Amino acid sequence: MMRLKIENAWLVTMEGEDSPYKGDLLIEQDRIIKRGDCSANEADEVIDGTGFAVLPGLINTHQHSPMSLLRAYSDDLKLMDWLDQKILPAEANMTEEDIRAGARLAMAEMIKSGTTTFADMYIHMNAIAETVEEVGIRASLTRGLVFHEPDGGVRMAEALDLIDQWHGKAEGRITTMFGPHAPYTCPPDALRQVIRLAEERDIPIHIHLAETVEEVSTIRQKYGQTPTEYLHALGLFDQCHVLLAHGVHLSESDIQLLKGMQGGVSHNPVSNLKLGCGIAPVHKLQQEGVNVGLGTDGAGSATTLDMFEEMKAATWMQKLQYGDPTILPAKEVLKMATIHGAKLLRLDHEIGTLSPGKKADLILINLNKPHLTPLHQLESLLAYGVSGADVDTTIVNGKILMRNRKLLTIDEKVLLRDVQIRAERIVQSV
Numbered sequence: 001m002m003r004l005k006i007e008n009a010w011l012v013t014m015e016g017e018d019s020p021y022k023g024d025l026l027i028e029q030d031r032i033i034k035r036g037d038c039s040a041n042e043a044d045e046v047i048d049g050t051g052f053a054v055l056p057g058l059i060n061t062h063q064h065s066p067m068s069l070l071r072a073y074s075d076d077l078k079l080m081d082w083l084d085q086k087i088l089p090a091e092a093n094m095t096e097e098d099i100r101a102g103a104r105l106a107m108a109e110m111i112k113s114g115t116t117t118f119a120d121m122y123i124h125m126n127a128i129a130e131t132v133e134e135v136g137i138r139a140s141l142t143r144g145l146v147f148h149e150p151d152g153g154v155r156m157a158e159a160l161d162l163i164d165q166w167h168g169k170a171e172g173r174i175t176t177m178f179g180p181h182a183p184y185t186c187p188p189d190a191l192r193q194v195i196r197l198a199e200e201r202d203i204p205i206h207i208h209l210a211e212t213v214e215e216v217s218t219i220r221q222k223y224g225q226t227p228t229e230y231l232h233a234l235g236l237f238d239q240c241h242v243l244l245a246h247g248v249h250l251s252e253s254d255i256q257l258l259k260g261m262q263g264g265v266s267h268n269p270v271s272n273l274k275l276g277c278g279i280a281p282v283h284k285l286q287q288e289g290v291n292v293g294l295g296t297d298g299a300g301s302a303t304t305l306d307m308f309e310e311m312k313a314a315t316w317m318q319k320l321q322y323g324d325p326t327i328l329p330a331k332e333v334l335k336m337a338t339i340h341g342a343k344l345l346r347l348d349h350e351i352g353t354l355s356p357g358k359k360a361d362l363i364l365i366n367l368n369k370p371h372l373t374p375l376h377q378l379e380s381l382l383a384y385g386v387s388g389a390d391v392d393t394t395i396v397n398g399k400i401l402m403r404n405r406k407l408l409t410i411d412e413k414v415l416l417r418d419v420q421i422r423a424e425r426i427v428q429s430v
């Protein structure tokens, strides 16, 4: 059995109240088996971690990976104009092969910026699942479901097919969820059906919620409820594990309805800032015991998929909102990007901390740089100083996917050329 040792690194375990400490990490096949001091002869391969920080791979809890094809294509618009006038027409031109290429581009970017797991909601999910399998990253995949036009049940059939074909596959790296897109695209009957299926199969649900004030007024007009009340009344939070993307516009009483829920909220601060949506009440949610993870949303809105940017934006926004710099300290925001995200994807038994027994999903960050010197508080440096480009090595399921910033499972040059040609074709007729 293959054993890999990472030697003499700063270990940022994210376990309980542990502070970072210097030590070794021993990986056997796909799992961390030992932490602390490990002798050299225990390993087949050794990575010298001197001057590096090791932390659990980052978990991007909300994404539309192929939207990387629409990066910097249409910015500075209102969310609904952006979606209706630019994004949806461009998406209508995407073939399955385009989606495969876009997803691969997102995976390349994620691996290069320290993300080892992502939650995705899109179409042609088989192509995305195959790409996840090939590339070696970990993912929670969802076929987005909208119900605005009759489709003979095609979308739902695809959603079930994804779950049947891929849940637990690719050495366990792929899990799946049901993905009713949002309160404004899913009427009550459709949502009831999805909730029933999710309960029967014990599969989590991934849905957008309360992203804009317009959404709140639309749902109030239609149903006389807030979006959260609408989902709550349908029984979404009774038994299902639920991943709520955004949760920007939540009232005090909405937060009370979320109290005790399984799953939690995916906070996407950069996308929310850029689309002018607002500041999610992350601190209040956390005070009420609602779990909050971090996500980027698609690169079509966020521009990049760098989770270090999300960490900075998340903590700055809360500090500003509450006028209190003690809110969301460095360690807490690092947890949001790791173990809290793992909980949100119902994967905390496998990933999210550097704990012996867990999957070996981890990243090495090179601290030997002007902007990361000197070393006082490592967690502060990681949350406020590091960016994705400082990630040197990325390991998922015990397999090295990037070493010294070189991708090992993706031919970067070929990919970038391919994507440029496809992207130009997709937007040509929009």
Ligand SMILES: N[C@@H](CCSC[C@H]1O[C@@H](n2cnc3c(=O)[nH]cnc32)[C@H](O)[C@@H]1O)C(=O)O
Residues within 6 Å of the ligand: 064, 083, 087, 088, 091, 121, 122, 123, 143, 144, 145, 146, 155, 181, 182, 208, 211, 297, 298, 301
């Ligand atoms: N349009 C597909 C469903 C796809 S679900 C995922 C969708 O989420 C959309 N999306 C991306 N970003 C956002 C956002 O910020 N809010 C709401 N929807 C978004 C995106 O356009 C994508 O199509 C169909 O007809 O079957």
Ligand SMILES: [Zn+2]
Residues within 6 Å of the ligand: 062, 063, 064, 208, 245, 297, 298
């Ligand atoms: Zn989204």
